[in-house]
Amino acid sequence: MTAEAVQAAVLRPPAGASATDDGDRPLRIALLTYKGNPFCGGQGVYVRHLSRELARLGHTVEVIGAQPYPVLDASSGPGGLGLTELPSLDLYRQPDPFRTPRREEIRDWIDALEVATMWTGGFPEPLTFSLRARRHLAARRGAFDVVHDNQTLGYGLLGLDRLGFPLVTTVHHPITVDRRLDLDAATGWKRRASVRRWYGFTRMQRRVARRLPSVLTVSGSSRQEIVDHLGVAENRIHVVPIGADTELFSPDPSVPRIPGRIVTTSSADVPLKGLIHLVEALAKLRTENPRAHLVVVGRRAEDGPVAAAIERYGLDGAVDFVKGITDQELVDLVRSAEVACVPSLYEGFSLPAAEAMATGTPLIATTGGAIPEVAGRDGETCLAVPPGDAGALAAALGRLLDDAELRRRLGAAGRERVLARFTWHQAAVGTVERYREAIAVQGGTAHAQRSAAAQLSRRRI
Structure with missing residues (x-):
């Protein structure tokens, strides 16, 4: 199936309810992450610490992730925190990355797409995770007040509003920056062709990013990169800096400094x-x-x-x-x-x-x-x-x-x-403000749609 065909299938409009904002009540948050291991990248660190601080603020957070699964801290606040595993084929796991799965592992067309993309040198996980996440959320309408995507930017996320889910997406920085630097470091046409194929998913991410209602990023520099590389309108990008765990990362004079x-x-x-x-x-x-x-x-x-x-x-x-x-x-x-x-x-x-x-x-x-x-x-x-x-x-x-x-x-x-x-508490507070804005916009849009439908119905009568 081509990328355009996948996009068309994803965008077929389903019926669904809308979420509305009702003040400062605790929120039910679905936090999506296609890679969540905190020991192999900043995205896993982000999910771990942000989810903990959101729960401390009193919200209920369900992290929905694929392998490597996120490591979450126990909730120490009034909110709830849990993990829902949404397994991929885990094609890049150690010690056998780029493995060929057994035939009985292929469960459906999304799995087949994942394998085919890997076999042809591409990186499938942002797309295939987004498709699985959409299917999962479609079966759970009304379960969440807001969906927060952590840089998946896959076609499956488009149209979640029609399922009743306001969407907020974090883009730490455009992966097109990584692509450019890897191409600069590549030697020989074969290596350069391989890099271009691997980063083929960035074309999808550009298309999706331009249609997202609310984008969070972590710095002013990333904000400008998102405008320049992804073509997202400036008024839809909001900077919410992340931070350090200042309780854990703190001075301790009892630890000796090693000279040099x-x-x-x-x-x-x-x-x-x-x-x-x-x-x-x-x-x-x-x-x-x-x-x-x-x-x-x-x-x-x-x-x-x-x-x-x-x-x-x-x-x-x-x-x-x-x-x-x-x-x-x-x-x-x-x-x-x-x-x-x-x-x-x-x-x-x-x-x-x-x-x-x-x-x-x-x-x-x-x-x-x-x-x-x-x-x-x-x-x-x-x-x-x-x-x-x-x-x-x-x-x-x-x-x-x-x-x-x-x-x-x-x-x-x-x-x-x-x-x-730069603390995680500050990051969580700023993120919740954007959640509530997205919920309010979704509620206002749904109200306007219902009003228009009612007026049309009265005219027909």
Whole structure:
């Protein structure tokens, strides 16, 4: 089935009731996430912390997700919090990614579409999850006051208003940015063709995004990218910054700082994260500061540019990768560093920056994307460098490692900035405001439609 055929099937108008707003009553929220693992990306972190804080505010949140399933915190507030599993074929699971499912695993035409897209080099999950989510919601009309989609942007989400569900969608940043950077890093026409095919779903996301009634994003930089890349009207995009868990990510003087330790969160095989530039900076830095070493929270690729750079510069003993650690282990690792670093070429927000600042660890960050909105002014709450500039990064690392007073001042100022601007409680409050606006708009639209229908009926009589 072609993308256009899927879109046409999805948009056939079903009958349905409408939701209306009735003040500040607790809401019943369906939070959709096609990938929810908090250990392999910011979207899972978003779902975990936002759902917890919404429940603390008194709302009932049902997270509806596919593999890897979200990890949710127990509700510690008056609201409810639960997970509904909406399984895909899980074609990219470890240790057998890009697997071929058994014939008996194929349950319906959506499963067949998922396999066919994967076999032809595409990424099917945003589309197929949206189709399954629509089918699930159609069977539960009246169960939710609002549906909140976490960057699926699939055809199945269009027309949910006709099922009676106001829709709010979070776009952390347009995936077209990732596509552009991956194409820039690709070598050879075969690799470039493969990248274009993999990111084929971004065409669907552009079409869907332009028709969404309410889009949330996490920064002013992402807002402009959504306008430029996805063509969404500015008046339908609302900035609601996310934040750090400031109770967990907090200073602890009992955790000793390790001299020369630099910590970053990155995946070695994602050009967007700029890890190769940090490795090059470390090589320059160690000519003058041999104690300097790097701990990377993320997966180490056995080959590729980062692995080649580590070998080329003789850094095998100076760069360590850690993965699968607990939240507490992550916090203590960040606390143990003399410097935290975000070397990304682009970020839609940068949770690692906010979390490092929340622990009081001094930060060096690039000016890519929204990072300056989070990290603040150079010399006041962080040291800022241009993205992709290994020389500037090495100079900033050397300056900060050599100046204990500067580290103390930046660390304290960074935590104060996060407490004032970037907490999950603030994010939940701002998100609920947008929910209520969407519910009110849906109710007003439904009322106008009913009134028009009644007038037409009277004229016929």
